[in-house]
Each structure stands twice: as structure tokens, then as C-alpha cells.
Amino acid sequence: QVHLxxxxxxxxxxxxxxxxxxxxxRLTLGxxxxxxxxxxxxxxxxxVATISYDGSxxxxxxxxxxxxxxxxxxxxxxLYLQMNSLRxxxxxxxxxxxxxxxxxxxxxxxxxxxxxxxxxx
Amino acid sequence: xxVLTQSPGILSLSPGERATLSCRASQNxxxxxxxxxxxxxxxxxxxxxxxxxxxxxxxxxxFSGSGSGTDFTLTISRxxxxxxxxxxxxxxxxxxxxFGLGTKVEMK
Numbered sequence: 001q002v003h004l005x006x007x008x009x010x011x012x013x014x015x016x017x018x019x020x021x022x023x024x025x026r027l028t029l030g031x032x033x034x035x036x037x038x039x040x041x042x043x044x045x046x047x048v049a050t051i052s053y054d055g056s057x058x059x060x061x062x063x064x065x066x067x068x069x070x071x072x073x074x075x076x077x078x079l080y081l082q083m084n085s086l087r088x089x090x091x092x093x094x095x096x097x098x099x100x101x102x103x104x105x106x107x108x109x110x111x112x113x114x115x116x117x118x119x120x121x
Numbered sequence: 122x123x124v125l126t127q128s129p130g131i132l133s134l135s136p137g138e139r140a141t142l143s144c145r146a147s148q149n150x151x152x153x154x155x156x157x158x159x160x161x162x163x164x165x166x167x168x169x170x171x172x173x174x175x176x177x178x179x180x181x182x183x184f185s186g187s188g189s190g191t192d193f194t195l196t197i198s199r200x201x202x203x204x205x206x207x208x209x210x211x212x213x214x215x216x217x218x219x220f221g222l223g224t225k226v227e228m229k
Contacts (some may be wrong), residue, residue, distance in 0.1 A: 044209055044220040045158075045166060105215040107156040109177060111165035117215055118209055 001033050002028060004096050009115030016119070018071075020050040021043040022096030022112050030054070030074040033099035035108060036081045038117075048094070049081065053102035062067035063090045093117075123143040123147055123212050125221035140197040142224045144210035145158070149190050151214030157186055157195045158209045160223075166209060170195065 006067050008020040020036070028034075036048040037061045049070040058070045069082040093116050097108035124147040134140055144155065153173040158166035168177040170186035173193055183198040197204055205228050211220045 044222045045211070046220065047218040059216075097165075100171070105154075105171075106216075106218045107154075107168065107170045107171045107211065108158075108166070109171075111167075114165055 002098060003021050004098065004110060004112035006094075006096055006112040006115045009094065011120060012086055013098075013121050014086060014088055014119055016115060017082070018086065019083070019119060020081040020094055020096075020115060020117070022081075024079060024096075024098070028098060029077055029079060032102060033104035033105075034070075034072060034079045035099060035104070036068075036070060036079075037097050037108060037111075038090075038094045040115075041090045045073045045095075046092070047106070048081045049098075050104050050106070051079070052104060055121055062106050067084045068105050083117070086117075086121050091117060091119045122217055123150065123219050125212060125219055126222045127208075127210060127221035128225060130222075131155035131225045131227060133227050136202055138173075138199050139196075140200055140204070142195040142220055142226075143198060144188075144189040144193045144195070144207055146193070146212060148194075149221050150212045153189045153193075154212060155185050155186070155188070155193045156211045156213055157184075157190055158211065159204075159206045161206045161211065165192075167175055169208075171213070175223045197226075 005023045022036045039045040091113040096112040098110040157170040160166045174186045
């Protein structure tokens, strides 16, 4: 079982910034594409961002493009999501998730435990 | 954007019964790239099926997926107590990769 451990999250005011982290086992980052997915409680999940195994080709949902940045540091076995210009509609539980392959196939076979981000004044 | 509509919203069944969950797409899902997830309260989703019918590692064979084009089905042949949860479908064929709103399988 692949264990993804998330940190970060919390309460932030609209317009603020937050960085989420996801610690992955060695050989996960650098071997698999990785994603961020968010979910408003009681709703279906929403794909947010993806990065390939080598850190290339980051891409984003329209709702976050230009505000969020996905990155990976293989030396630290960590995935990140930098979130800027946060809006109330960004409030959700955020999950990091592993793809099944080095280049993304866009289904998610292992998930972190999730971290709640609340954007509120 | 492909919109996925899941039905029913709630399915009330007893252990041992068969569960049939539907997921209908607003347009054809490329290569039938349709996944199913199970989610229990306070937990992350768990992958059950990808590519409409391929079970993920460790998933019991009472879970099966079928369908093509715009109509897909998840079947749980005999419900076990641990199967009562919310189930989501997700298309992984075209961007943006979208999810349905879920079907809750509750104990009658």
C-alpha cells in the first residue's frame, strides 16, 4: 500500500496564499504522475492539477489556472500545491493522488488522507 | 466538459443483495475510460475500477464494471457490510477529468 502523507491547509482569508505538501514513499515521485484533487464535503471530487513523473507538463483545471502551481521535489519525495489569490469557492478538502503510470492516465490509484482548506474572512 | 450523471442518488439494500449503480455521460467517454471509486465517511476515495471494467489491485471480484459509450454500470454482486458507502464514477478519457455526484449505498 502506498502511503501519501499530507500537510498544510487551514483557514485563510480571501486573496491569501497557502501551500500544501504531500510526502510520498521513495520511488513514487519520479516514477508516477501525481495529481491534486479537491472535494467539497457532500459533493463529487474535482480534479485540480497534474504533474508528470519527471516534473514536466504541469497542467490545471480552468478554475485554478494562473493561481495554483503544482510542483515536485524528488530529492525530498514531496509534492506541493502552491495556492495564491484564494477565493471562497476554493474551500474544500484537498487530496494528493498518485496516477497508475509515469505519464498521466488520469485515474487515481492511491490517495493521501486529505487536508481541509477553508477560505473565509 | 463531460458531465456524469449518477443514479440513483441513494440505494437502500440489505447485506447479501445485489447493487446496480448507473453512470451516464453527456457525451461519449473516449476509449471507455471510466473509473469507479468507493468513499467512506472521513476517508479518501478508493479506486475500484478503471477503463470501465478493470478491477484495481486488491478489489474483491464481487465488484464489476461494465458499459460503453455513454452508459456505464457498477455492480456489487452480494453486498457485504463494508460495502455500504458512497460510490463515484469518473471519466479519464478527456480533459477536464470529471466526476459524478455519487450514489450512496445505504443499509435498509
